[in-house]
Amino acid sequence: MIKKRIVIASVLKPITDPRAFYKLALSLRETNKYSLNIIGFCSKKKPFVNDIQFTTIFCRSRTHPSRLLAPFRFLQEILRSRPQLVIITTYELLPMALVGQFLLRYRLIYDVQENYSQNVLLNQTSSRLIRNMAAWLIRVIEKASHPFIAHYFFAEQVYSSQFPYIDKFTVLENKFQGEFIPKGDADTKQTTFIISGTITPVYGVEKAINWFVSLQQHFPELTLTILGHVPLQSFQKQLEKLVEKHPPITLNLSSSPIPHSAILEGLREAEIVLMPYDTIDSISHKIPSKLYESLALKKPVLISKNPLWQKMIAVYPAGLCVDFENTTDAVAVYNKLQSLHLYQVNPGIELRWEGEKQRLIQAVARVVG
Numbered sequence: 436m437i438k439k440r441i442v443i444a445s446v447l448k449p450i451t452d453p454r455a456f457y458k459l460a461l462s463l464r465e466t467n468k469y470s471l472n473i474i475g476f477c478s479k480k481k482p483f484v485n486d487i488q489f490t491t492i493f494c495r496s497r498t499h500p501s502r503l504l505a506p507f508r509f510l511q512e513i514l515r516s517r518p519q520l521v522i523i524t525t526y527e528l529l530p531m532a533l534v535g536q537f538l539l540r541y542r543l544i545y546d547v548q549e550n551y552s553q554n555v556l557l558n559q560t561s562s563r564l565i566r567n568m569a570a571w572l573i574r575v576i577e578k579a580s581h582p583f584i585a586h587y588f589f590a591e592q593v594y595s596s597q598f599p600y601i602d603k604f605t606v607l608e609n610k611f612q613g614e615f616i617p618k619g620d621a622d623t624k625q626t627t628f629i630i631s632g633t634i635t636p637v638y639g640v641e642k643a644i645n646w647f648v649s650l651q652q653h654f655p656e657l658t659l660t661i662l663g664h665v666p667l668q669s670f671q672k673q674l675e676k677l678v679e680k681h682p683p684i685t686l687n688l689s690s691s692p693i694p695h696s697a698i699l700e701g702l703r704e705a706e707i708v709l710m711p712y713d714t715i716d717s718i719s720h721k722i723p724s725k726l727y728e729s730l731a732l733k734k735p736v737l738i739s740k741n742p743l744w745q746k747m748i749a750v751y752p753a754g755l756c757v758d759f760e761n762t763t764d765a766v767a768v769y770n771k772l773q774s775l776h777l778y779q780v781n782p783g784i785e786l787r788w789e790g791e792k793q794r795l796i797q798a799v800a801r802v803v804g
Contacts, residue, residue: 444474593720609724611731612788629705639711649762710738
């Protein structure tokens with residue numbers, strides 16, 4: 436049987452990105468109907484997997500001028516591999532994806548992982564004028580591409596209301612893929628904290644550090660590890676200065692994406708997970724993949740106050756919603772967490788990628804066969 440060729444492409448996501456590789460590519464590979472090519476950011480190690488090829492088109496800092504060439508490298512690879520289906524995971528590749536579609540007549544799926552225009556407007560990383568112009572350009576690209584896109588994947592339920600002009604979509608949430616913690620009580624020893632993932636100003640890391648420092652003054656045995664990818668070097672320096680006088684806080688930061696396996700290992704080793712997200716509109720309606728992972732690994736969770744997240748953690752229960760700006764309540768929050776009987780309900784299928792996988796396979800089959 437001749438397998439149909441599928442490309443999954445991004446620019447800043449590593450070729451071993453959890454969603455592109457572990458979820459989309461490996462799930463489609465299981466059908467034995469497709470050969471896949473994952474295009475994206477460089478990774479220190481390329482795995483060897485039958486029917487999956489890895490192609491790097493960008494390997495510098497996110498602001499490096501050579502990023503402008505990445506879409507052209509993407510098009511070059513498309514013309515070489517001649518796929519029947521291309522799955523784009525970032526707006527900046529959409530124009531070249533349309534050029535390739537005109538030349539090769541493949542089908543196109545847009546995997547919407549972020550509301551990019553909203554993120555640009557709300558994340559305070561540049562002037563208002565630049566943010567408005569960038570958000571406008573993103574909207575133009577996405578809407579101009581819409582008539583040529585056969586189907587959409589939404590990484591969040593909320594995108595169905597945020598993009599009302601899209602009616603051909605499948606929601607594929609970033610649920611946990613891996614082994615659950617065996618049934619039983621959650622670890623009662625709760626002295627090591629972790630913050631992990633992509634570390635940006637809107638993650639709320641600074642206020643979480645201040646909250647932890649206030650707590651640690653009363654419980655000197657506590658430690659905090661901050662593990663992740665920091666896209667903004669100025670922000671990394673800011674964090675380093677903030678923690679330099681606090682030895683119980685360890686920074687394990689990288690200017691390039693950290694392998695997801697290392698992030699999961701950090702979560703497994705820690706005893707309490709902090710998720711101090713700023714509850715701005717670009718974040719508050721989403722379910723962080725880190726929350727799915729923490730619940731699946733049965734970790735006590737302290738997360739910013741948000742009705743959506745509160746509802747999720749209350750099911751098991753898994754922890755508490757916290758105002759990280761209120762450092763005076765840190766001791767009371769920690770004591771309350773210690774007194775809770777966590778994970779009386781064990782995590783189940785509601786957190787697993789398996790259900791999303793079946794929807795993925797069915798959607799791709801409808802689009803390309």
